[in-house]
């Protein structure tokens with residue numbers, strides 16, 4: 001896997017943070033990023049911690065919201081006071097939110113921002129419907145996806161402006177389970193609602209625990225259909241699973257698929273026909 005957190009990982013982390021901090025007053029509140037180094041959150045009371053897509057929002061009773069994002073490598077660790085921290089070197093700590101009972105340590109966090117709660121839209125307002133959010137709106141997600149009918153479905157599912165929370169694992173696994181080739185155009189996906197619903201179902205099934213099984217089998221090596229299985233036989237049809245890079249330059253993600261189970265429609269990158277550089281499916285690895 002490429003290590004990019006999925007929405008269910010952030011959802012579970014927010015739930016655990018909420019359990020530890022909601023209703024409590026911070027004894028220590030440090031943000032170890034240059035632009036917020038002077039902020040002291042000690043004395044602030046946490047009202048709740050929620051996930052919004054892959055963003056985490058820690059809301060305070062004084063009307064402020066702390067937004068953090070994992071991106072590729074971030075994480076929050078929760079410890080009892082006195083327990084040795086194990087998330088990495090001290091210089092990797094970006095945030096420390098502590099109460100008398102818990103110490104929440106944020107390692108390698110990105111996009112750390114403190115905004116008025118009534119202006120959260122300025123940091124997360126661009127996101128599409130939240131796959132795991134209480135206000136999930138399938139029709140709006142489909143409308144946003146269909147607004148770019150020529151986009152590759154494997155790229156569109158990761159665009160958080162379409163829908164928020166899907167990462168690479170649930171992208172490739174939901175495409176496999178619905179028989180859709182990652183390079184198919186959005187407009188060519190036979191049942192887009194079924195695809196999106198499948199991704200959401202997988203995330204709902206996994207959000208309460210750290211394991212991320214899409215097969216129903218949590219044993220290592222048996223927990224995914226195609227993700228991480230380049231060169232091995234498809235669990236359904238025996239065809240060799242392929243691996244390729246997909247997405248805009250600098251944002252491309254590895255993509256696994258079974259050419260037997262995901263044979264239709266024929267994958268065509270419409271932008272490749274324009275002759276624009278860098279738009280053809282690249283470096284497919286067999």
Ligand SMILES: [Zn+2]
Pocket residue numbers: 234235236237238239258259260261262
């Ligand atoms: Zn197959």
